[in-house]
Amino acid sequence: MRALVALAVLAVIATGLVLALSDIPFGAPDSRVGPHYNRSGREDTGAVNMVTSVVVGYRAFDTLGEITVLFVAAVGLGALLHRTSRPGGGDDREPASMVLTTGCRYLFPLILLFGTYIFMHGHLTPGGGFQGGAVIASAFLLVYLGCRGRRIGRGWASSVESLGGLVFVGLGLAGLAAAGHWFLSAFLPKGTPHQLFSAGIIPLIYVAVGLKVGVELTGVIDRLMEDTQ
Amino acid sequence: MIVLVSLLVALMLAAALAALFFRDLLSAVIASCLVSLIASILFLFLQAPDVAMAEASIGAALLTAVFIIAIRRTGRYEE
Numbered sequence: 001m002r003a004l005v006a007l008a009v010l011a012v013i014a015t016g017l018v019l020a021l022s023d024i025p026f027g028a029p030d031s032r033v034g035p036h037y038n039r040s041g042r043e044d045t046g047a048v049n050m051v052t053s054v055v056v057g058y059r060a061f062d063t064l065g066e067i068t069v070l071f072v073a074a075v076g077l078g079a080l081l082h083r084t085s086r087p088g089g090g091d092d093r094e095p096a097s098m099v100l101t102t103g104c105r106y107l108f109p110l111i112l113l114f115g116t117y118i119f120m121h122g123h124l125t126p127g128g129g130f131q132g133g134a135v136i137a138s139a140f141l142l143v144y145l146g147c148r149g150r151r152i153g154r155g156w157a158s159s160v161e162s163l164g165g166l167v168f169v170g171l172g173l174a175g176l177a178a179a180g181h182w183f184l185s186a187f188l189p190k191g192t193p194h195q196l197f198s199a200g201i202i203p204l205i206y207v208a209v210g211l212k213v214g215v216e217l218t219g220v221i222d223r224l225m226e227d228t229q
Numbered sequence: 230m231i232v233l234v235s236l237l238v239a240l241m242l243a244a245a246l247a248a249l250f251f252r253d254l255l256s257a258v259i260a261s262c263l264v265s266l267i268a269s270i271l272f273l274f275l276q277a278p279d280v281a282m283a284e285a286s287i288g289a290a291l292l293t294a295v296f297i298i299a300i301r302r303t304g305r306y307e308e
Contacts, residue, residue, distance in 0.1 A: 051279055118282065126278035126279045126282070127278070127279050127282050128279065130283060131279055131282040131283050131286065134282075134283060134286035134287045134290075134291065135282070135286050137286070137291060138286045138290040138291060141290060141291060141294050145294075217287075217291060220291075220295075221291070221294060221295075224295060224298045224299075225298065
């Protein structure tokens with residue numbers, strides 16, 4: 001009986017979806033915003049990477065919202081798994097294998113460098129703050145797996161996290177004050193395209209976002225790993 | 230190219246089905262990690278390298294780690 005009701009409800013929802021979506025011309029080239037971004041993205045924002053010119057140029061406010069979502073998720077996890085005292089005593093797990101330890105020792109700086117490269121060159125090459133931050137967090141994950149006992153300093157982590165958010169909002173407010181048009185308006189000179197120091201506030205925002213995302217995701221791993229010991 | 234992509238898609242489907250049907254949750258998590266990894270390669274072929282990067286680092290590395298930690302806390306086998 002319940003299965004029949006579920007099937008009926010599903011059929012109704014499917015019919016509604018099909019009716020609603022069949023009129024929308026997906027992929028049809030009559031949308032004007034995409035070609036506009038492609039044409040004038042470089043002049044408007046100074047970023048060579050079109051994805052970045054949308055994510056941190058035209059839609060920077062959305063990105064601030066995404067950062068806030070990630071922040072709230074990390075804070076919620078920290079509040080749920082909060083422990084005032086770290087559990088003392090030894091680690092009874094068997095030590096990491098030599099492959100993992102060696103990989104951790106030699107790969108960690110390289111992965112960290114790669115993540116930093118990704119978010120510093122977000123306006124020139126594919127990638128950006130989120131991708132770079134996630135790569136950095138995966139480097140720290142390797143350390144947590146391979147070099148047991150090494151942990152990220154909580155004080156440092158929360159300072160970097162807060163600083164990243166403050167830089168983002170501060171740049172937005174500075175744009176509001178300097179240009180007077182809107183929050184996060186591009187008030188710094190755009191420079192010549194293809195240069196590292198170009199595209200105005202975009203590289204600054206991406207450095208802040210990259211550090212913040214990296215530290216936040218590492219903090220999530222840190223909380224979870226601590227809870228398992 | 231089309232052969233390679235079809236092969237990857239078939240492998241991805243197989244890994245996704247394996248993740249559904251494995252009784253051993255650790256194997257299921259590794260299979261879902263494989264799904265993310267192949268998805269990131271396919272994103273690269275579709276000329277979306279930034280999505281590929283995010284998928285590889287978050288989907289394949291961090292999410293797998295979170296699932297494995299969760300399995301460590303609970304139980305390895307499905308009843």
